[in-house]
Structure formats: structure tokens, C-alpha cells
Amino acid sequence: MESKHIISTLSDIASRCEFELTRLSDEPQIRALQASFLGAKGEIAQLQKLLREIPAEARKEVGAAFNGAKQRITEACAKAIEAKRGLEEERYLHSRLDPTLPGRAPTGVGHLHPLSIVMYDIVDVFVSMGFDVATGPEIETDYYNFAALNFPADHPARDMQDTLFVKEGETLLRTHTSPVQIRTMLRRPLPIQIVAPGAVYRRDDDATHSPMFVQIEGLLVDQGISFADLKGVLETFIHIVFGRDVKLRFRPSFFPFTEPSAEVDIQCISCKGDGCRLCSHTGWIEVLGSGMVDPNVLEGVGVDAERYTGFAFGVGVDRIAMLRYEGISSIRLFYENDPRFLSCFRR
Numbered sequence: 001m002e003s004k005h006i007i008s009t010l011s012d013i014a015s016r017c018e019f020e021l022t023r024l025s026d027e028p029q030i031r032a033l034q035a036s037f038l039g040a041k042g043e044i045a046q047l048q049k050l051l052r053e054i055p056a057e058a059r060k061e062v063g064a065a066f067n068g069a070k071q072r073i074t075e076a077c078a079k080a081i082e083a084k085r086g087l088e089e090e091r092y093l094h095s096r097l098d099p100t101l102p103g104r105a106p107t108g109v110g111h112l113h114p115l116s117i118v119m120y121d122i123v124d125v126f127v128s129m130g131f132d133v134a135t136g137p138e139i140e141t142d143y144y145n146f147a148a149l150n151f152p153a154d155h156p157a158r159d160m161q162d163t164l165f166v167k168e169g170e171t172l173l174r175t176h177t178s179p180v181q182i183r184t185m186l187r188r189p190l191p192i193q194i195v196a197p198g199a200v201y202r203r204d205d206d207a208t209h210s211p212m213f214v215q216i217e218g219l220l221v222d223q224g225i226s227f228a229d230l231k232g233v234l235e236t237f238i239h240i241v242f243g244r245d246v247k248l249r250f251r252p253s254f255f256p257f258t259e260p261s262a263e264v265d266i267q268c269i270s271c272k273g274d275g276c277r278l279c280s281h282t283g284w285i286e287v288l289g290s291g292m293v294d295p296n297v298l299e300g301v302g303v304d305a306e307r308y309t310g311f312a313f314g315v316g317v318d319r320i321a322m323l324r325y326e327g328i329s330s331i332r333l334f335y336e337n338d339p340r341f342l343s344c345f346r347r
């Protein structure tokens with residue numbers, strides 16, 4: 001082969017290598033290509049065997065062409081490797097770490113249910129006034145839920161229409177938290193000062209009633225307790241929860257287990273007493289039932305009603321929550337557990 005031909009072939013080989021490099025995507029492939037061009041069995045090595053046949057005067061020029069081609073290939077491969085590394089680094093930075101992006105808020109982190117938030121807040125208010133926390137079962141017997149609370153045998157609450165029975169004549173879902181009064185008086189020594197939060201059940205279902213809802217029962221029994229104590233405790237509670245300015249009223253009422261009894265209304269916080277949909281145009285909203293514990297109830301659990309008196313109350317937690325978070329259209333929202341609704345109460 002003529003030396004001119006060898007020189008142009010070497011240049012072609014280097015160009016082919018440069019072209020093939022443009023199609024390779026990673027470093028091991030580039031290194032393999034480099035080895036195939038420059039290795040002992042590569043095209044350049046084959047050509048080098050012809051060097052012996054080249055006349056001595058041309059060898060210098062042809063030798064320089066060999067070195068030039070090898071250098072072009074080595075440099076092109078090195079450059080390609082460097083470029084791929086730079087690209088990878090850039091890709092890495094883009095895929096994993098872009099410090100210019102705004103932070104992402106963590107999702108799926110749990111938080112308290114709005115009714116739990118309100119329930120704990122109410123319990124805290126009473127605990128700060130010296131009340132202890134007591135609990136009782138949600139499945140009750142007629143004795144604790146009705147009989148011991150002075151409900152007459154033919155009271156309508158005992159009807160299938162109003163109460164959810166687990167086993168008729170035996171067990172039922174408690175219709176209020178008042179059975180915890182009985183359980184506590186049978187178990188604890190006097191004086192007693194407790195609040196009992198928990199779920200209760202009734203055959204009710206509309207925008208303001210759910211078949212399950214939450215109450216907080218209160219009971220204070222000691223010597224010398226009067227209706228003035230009941231008023232003082234409940235007024236303090238309402239003022240802490242709804243603010244000092246809110247007006248409240250004690251409205252005479254009836255419960256079989258308290259005498260006298262009163263329901264407590266607060267002035268509608270939406271219309272301030274003018275009358276609106278929230279308060280059924282009365283200007284007032286009922287938030288709890290209360291009264292002095294009926295002597296029949298005290299005697300029934302072995303408490304001397306001549307020496308001891310007490311008061312009790314039952315707060316509707318759902319009602320308080322609907323007032324505190326204005327704009328909740330239905331009590332059922334609290335029980336459907338739609339995460340879009342619940343996430344509004346994260347804190």
C-alpha cells in the first residue's frame with residue numbers, strides 16, 4: 001500500500017471513530033469503542049504491520065500520521081466521556097435536587113378529628129376547674145341508662161322508636177352519657193367531681209341530628225352544693241369557650257334525673273340574637289342540659305340525699321363544634337370522614 005493511501009485511511013479511521021462516538025450513550029460503551037480502534041487487533045494495529053514495507057524516506061511522515069490518528073481517537077474518546085459525565089451530573093441534579101423549587105408540604109400526616117379537638121378543649125376547661133375524667137361503656141343496660149336515672153317504666157325514650165337496642169330487654173346503645181353518673185357514684189367515694197366524654201346513640205338522622213353523636217357529662221356531688229354552684233361552673237365554661245361577651249340564659253326544663261332542671265342557651269353567635277337560620281329564628285341556641293341531681297337518683301345508689309346534694313350537666317359536643325367552626329351545614333359532615341373536610345381542621 002502506498003504511504004499516501006495509508007495516511008488517508010488513518011484519517012478515515014479517526015473520523016469514523018469520531019462519528020460512532022456521537023451515537024454512544026454511556027462511558028463503558030465509549031471505552032469499548034476506544035479499545036476496538038486502538039487495541040492489538042484493531043484496524044490501526046493491522047495497518048501498522050504494513051509500515052515495514054514503506055520506503056525509509058516516507059516512514060517518518062507515515063509514522064507521524066499513525067500517531068496523529070491515535071491521538072485524535074484518544075482525545076475524542078476522552079472528550080466524549082467528559083461530556084457524558086457532565087450530562088449525567090446535570091440530569092442527577094435536575095431529577096433529585098433542585099434547590100430553587102419551593103418546598104412540598106408533607107401529605108398524609110394524621111391529625112385530630114374536629115370533634116376530638118373540641119372535646120379535648122371542653123374537657124380541659126373542666127379539668128382546670130378541678131373535674132376528673134371518667135368513662136363508661138357505649139353498650140349499656142336498661143338499669144344504668146334509664147332505671148337508675150329515674151326514668152319511669154313507660155318513658156318514651158325507652159321505646160324502640162327512640163333507642164337503639166343491641167338485645168331487646170337486655171342491652172342497648174347508651175342514649176346519653178348520664179349512665180356514667182350512676183357508674184361513678186357506685187364506684188367512687190364522695191365527694192365526686194367528674195366529666196365523662198363519649199359517643200352516644202339515638203334513632204335520629206337529619207341535618208342537625210346524627211344517629212351517633214358526642215356528649216360530655218358533668219357531675220358534682222358534695223355537701224352544700226346549690227344551683228348557684230351549677231350556674232357559676234356553667235357560666236364560666238360558656239365564657240371560656242365562646243368569649244366573655246356572649247349572652248346565655250338558663251331556661252327551665254325537665255329531665256327525669258334532675259330537679260330542678262334547666263337547659264342553657266347561648267345567644268346566636270351568627271345573628272347576635274336577631275334570628276337567622278342557624279338559630280331557627282329564635283335568636284338562641286341550646287348547648288346543654290343540666291340540673292340538680294334528683295334525690296331519687298342519689299338514694300338509688302346509696303348516697304344520703306339529706307346530707308349530700310349535687311348538680312349534673314350534659315354538653316352536646318357536636319353543637320359546640322358547629323358553633324365554633326361557623327359554616328358547617330350539617331352535623332353529618334363530622335361522621336362521613338371525607339378527608340377534604342377533615343383536613344380543614346389540621347392544626
Ligand code: PHE
Pocket residue numbers: 175176177178217218255258289290291312313314315
Ligand atoms: N342526659 C341529658 C340528655 O342527653 C342531658 C343532661 C345531663 C341533663 C345531665 C341534665 C343533667 O339530654
